[in-house]
Amino acid sequence: MRHLFLFxxxxxxxxxxxxxxxxxxVLRQMGSFHVGGRLIEITGQPIKEVVFTPGGVPARMDxxxxxxxxxxxxxxxxxxxxxxxxPLLLWHGGGLTGVTYETKPDGGEGWLNFFIRxxxxxxxxxxxERGRAGWTNTFxxxxxxxxxxxxxxxxxxxxxxxxxxxxxxxxxxxxxxxxTAAYEQFMKQAVPRWLTTDDQIVAAYVELVDKVCPCVVLVxxxxxxxxxxxxxxxxxxxxxxxxxxxxxGGDPNxxxxxxxxxxxxxxxxxxxxxxRWSKIRQxxxxxxxxxxxxxxxxxxxDLPERGINGNSHxxxxxxxxxxVAGLVHKWLVDREFxx
Amino acid sequence: MRHLFLFxxxxxxxxxxxxxxxxxxVLRQMGSFHVGGRLIEITGQPIKEVVFTPGGVPARMDxxxxxxxxxxxxxxxxxxxxxxxxPLLLWHGGGLTGVTYETKPDGGEGWLNFFIRxxxxxxxxxxxERGRAGWTNTFxxxxxxxxxxxxxxxxxxxxxxxxxxxxxxxxxxxxxxxxTAAYEQFMKQAVPRWLTTDDQIVAAYVELVDKVCPCVVLVxxxxxxxxxxxxxxxxxxxxxxxxxxxxxGGDPNxxxxxxxxxxxxxxxxxxxxxxRWSKIRQxxxxxxxxxxxxxxxxxxxDLPERGINGNSHxxxxxxxxxxVAGLVHKWLVDREFxx
Numbered sequence: 001m002r003h004l005f006l007f008x009x010x011x012x013x014x015x016x017x018x019x020x021x022x023x024x025x026v027l028r029q030m031g032s033f034h035v036g037g038r039l040i041e042i043t044g045q046p047i048k049e050v051v052f053t054p055g056g057v058p059a060r061m062d063x064x065x066x067x068x069x070x071x072x073x074x075x076x077x078x079x080x081x082x083x084x085x086x087p088l089l090l091w092h093g094g095g096l097t098g099v100t101y102e103t104k105p106d107g108g109e110g111w112l113n114f115f116i117r118x119x120x121x122x123x124x125x126x127x128x129e130r131g132r133a134g135w136t137n138t139f140x141x142x143x144x145x146x147x148x149x150x151x152x153x154x155x156x157x158x159x160x161x162x163x164x165x166x167x168x169x170x171x172x173x174x175x176x177x178x179x180t181a182a183y184e185q186f187m188k189q190a191v192p193r194w195l196t197t198d199d200q201i202v203a204a205y206v207e208l209v210d211k212v213c214p215c216v217v218l219v220x221x222x223x224x225x226x227x228x229x230x231x232x233x234x235x236x237x238x239x240x241x242x243x244x245x246x247x248x249g250g251d252p253n254x255x256x257x258x259x260x261x262x263x264x265x266x267x268x269x270x271x272x273x274x275x276r277w278s279k280i281r282q283x284x285x286x287x288x289x290x291x292x293x294x295x296x297x298x299x300x301x302d303l304p305e306r307g308i309n310g311n312s313h314x315x316x317x318x319x320x321x322x323x324v325a326g327l328v329h330k331w332l333v334d335r336e337f338x339x
Numbered sequence: 340m341r342h343l344f345l346f347x348x349x350x351x352x353x354x355x356x357x358x359x360x361x362x363x364x365v366l367r368q369m370g371s372f373h374v375g376g377r378l379i380e381i382t383g384q385p386i387k388e389v390v391f392t393p394g395g396v397p398a399r400m401d402x403x404x405x406x407x408x409x410x411x412x413x414x415x416x417x418x419x420x421x422x423x424x425x426p427l428l429l430w431h432g433g434g435l436t437g438v439t440y441e442t443k444p445d446g447g448e449g450w451l452n453f454f455i456r457x458x459x460x461x462x463x464x465x466x467x468e469r470g471r472a473g474w475t476n477t478f479x480x481x482x483x484x485x486x487x488x489x490x491x492x493x494x495x496x497x498x499x500x501x502x503x504x505x506x507x508x509x510x511x512x513x514x515x516x517x518x519t520a521a522y523e524q525f526m527k528q529a530v531p532r533w534l535t536t537d538d539q540i541v542a543a544y545v546e547l548v549d550k551v552c553p554c555v556v557l558v559x560x561x562x563x564x565x566x567x568x569x570x571x572x573x574x575x576x577x578x579x580x581x582x583x584x585x586x587x588g589g590d591p592n593x594x595x596x597x598x599x600x601x602x603x604x605x606x607x608x609x610x611x612x613x614x615r616w617s618k619i620r621q622x623x624x625x626x627x628x629x630x631x632x633x634x635x636x637x638x639x640x641d642l643p644e645r646g647i648n649g650n651s652h653x654x655x656x657x658x659x660x661x662x663v664a665g666l667v668h669k670w671l672v673d674r675e676f677x678x
Contacts, residue, residue: 024419025366030452031442034527039487050483052433053564053586054537057618059493066487066504071527073438080363094391097471099412103370113369132436132470134530136484144389145475148378148405154398165405188373188410191473198393225392247392279396 026080036204037071072204073132074125083119083339093221095193097131098124104317105182111316114325128201143192155313175310177318209237216240249287259296268311365419375543376410411543412471413464422458422678432560434532436470437463443656444521450655453664467540482531494652514649516657548576555579588626598635607650
């Protein structure tokens with residue numbers, strides 16, 4: 001039926017061309033909203049006169065009063081031909097935004113388009129204090145800015161010692177799938193992040209889950225911890241959890257409460273041997289064992305053991321991103337989250 | 340032809356429902372990218388050990404070296420049935436992001452969906468240091484945070500003196516079109532902004548225009564000044580300019596160079612009498628007169644004089660936003676930018 005629809009769409013799409021020979025994306029709706037956050041009160045500040053645009057007309061601004069803080073941003077795409085039985089939420093990692101899942105740095109389609117094309121109602125978000133969520137100077141400590149070369153080794157594009165500021169002297173892991181020519185485009189996606197805002201981020205995610213779930217949540221890196229925390233807070237809302245290289249698992253003391261939610265934990269290539277990632281992976285594997293022993297449903301997948309090689313920490317941007325997304329989608333279909 | 344297509348799409352869209360009874364949105368492609376910016380070098384900082392996630396494995400971070408700064412974010416939606424003859428770029432105002440044009444605070448469809456549905460290849464962006472563009476601590480001065488009540492009067496939802504922290508004591512202009520019950524949702528869209536970054540913002544916009552234009556650019560408020568500056572820098576690329584309540588016009592000394600680009604300047608209700616907006620409007624009207632006397636094509640429209648009443652500064656969020664967008668679209672069709 002779907003093929004018939006697409007055939008007809010192509011046949012009568014007068015004057016239009018499909019980009020890259022792909023099927024059109026047909027949405028019954030798309031939109032965005034902010035969720036969560038609270039109002040705080042600031043007092044005792046002097047009234048200012050602000051010139052917002054050089055040469056423009058000054059405005060009087062009273063900085064006292066209420067401020068909106070700690071909300072988050074969500075954008076959603078609802079395919080016309082829906083196959084997922086509940087929404088799929090894609091949560092990004094630290095120092096990044098929902099852009100993680102959009103067009104890949106090399107220009108190819110990312111996981112957002114992949115999952116929409118598979119018929120999932122897909123929700124992308126920017127966590128509290130990241131991207132379109134906005135930020136305020138009310139968080140504790142200083143924000144961290146990502147040095148240009150830092151992710152090259154920390155995200156396992158190349159092994160420790162492989163980064164070089166000279167482009168032609170950088171090296172990668174053998175068979176690395178990250179599109180290194182697009183590394184600069186990737187780094188343009190980076191945003192500052194605080195180290196003290198986990199509670200505020202989780203509070204907003206809980207509000208999001210209360211608003212749009214039951215659902216499946218896919219988390220990455222920093223949001224691994226958020227995914228498990230929100231699952232523990234709302235086990236009846238988060239029906240499935242896919243954790244892509246989570247930097248932390250859940251609370252071993254709360255595994256019994258989440259045992260009805262299937263969990264998939266994925267690791268890319270070279271995680272086992274990397275000085276830092278081997279510890280992170282071991283933490284995840286250990287947590288999975290505790291969850292399993294409590295009757296939980298958890299699969300830990302090292303991609304190389306499935307014959308999928310060369311993946312970095314940013315596997316949704318790697319050249320073979322569709323292969324990894326396909327594995328995730330199949331896991332969800334096998335658990336009847338989708339047709 | 341389009342109606343036939345949509346009829347068929349509805350007829351065979353098995354198991355799916357159109358939200359709010361509207362036609363599906365059919366895209367030949369959608370995606371995003373970052374553009375502009377540069378690399379800077381930081382030296383002399385001590386190496387840090389960072390715990391990104393409480394309880395996680397520490398990472399060594401050398402804060403010295405290069406940093407990516409001053410890029411901007413762009414998201415695009417390309418309708419299958421294209422009618423606009425060139426892309427339409429929507430640029431947001433100060434302290435906001437591209438979210439300005441997405442779903443309205445009251446949940447209705449915004450100008451992004453409106454223009455996609457009219458067949459425009461539509462590009463939404465977050466300017467340098469706003470939203471998904473990211474930001475760094477390399478800008479001069481302090482960022483400005485928008486007090487919760489400030490836009491109520493400054494954006495002409497209510498007249499001077501009408502804001503009250505108590506919800507039930509706020510007043511609006513008579514026949515105000517802003518959905519005041521959704522004011523808090525609107526304020527969740529606010530992001531910090533610096534007052535010293537115009538040059539960096541314009542530089543990135545010029546790179547965007549070089550990448551995706553010839554085009555029509557629609558600007559709002561702060562981006563009014565950016566629209567005229569980019570038009571002056573690239574008169575052959577910006578083929579049409581729609582300025583929605585620009586806080587500043589172009590350079591009166593450069594009008595001859597942009598006289599081939601039609602310009603529409605729009606003002607909402609109560610702008611003429613407002614203590615600050617009357618000055619802003621007079622600046623725009625004065626600039627338009629200079630442009631016209633040099634042979635330029637410029638229309639200044641006060642919406643109330645077209646029988647469109649009650650519009651605030653955020654007319655793309657007002658209840659009658661489609662009426663205003665329709666006026667813009669008709670102006671563009673009349674100038675043969677679209678079928």
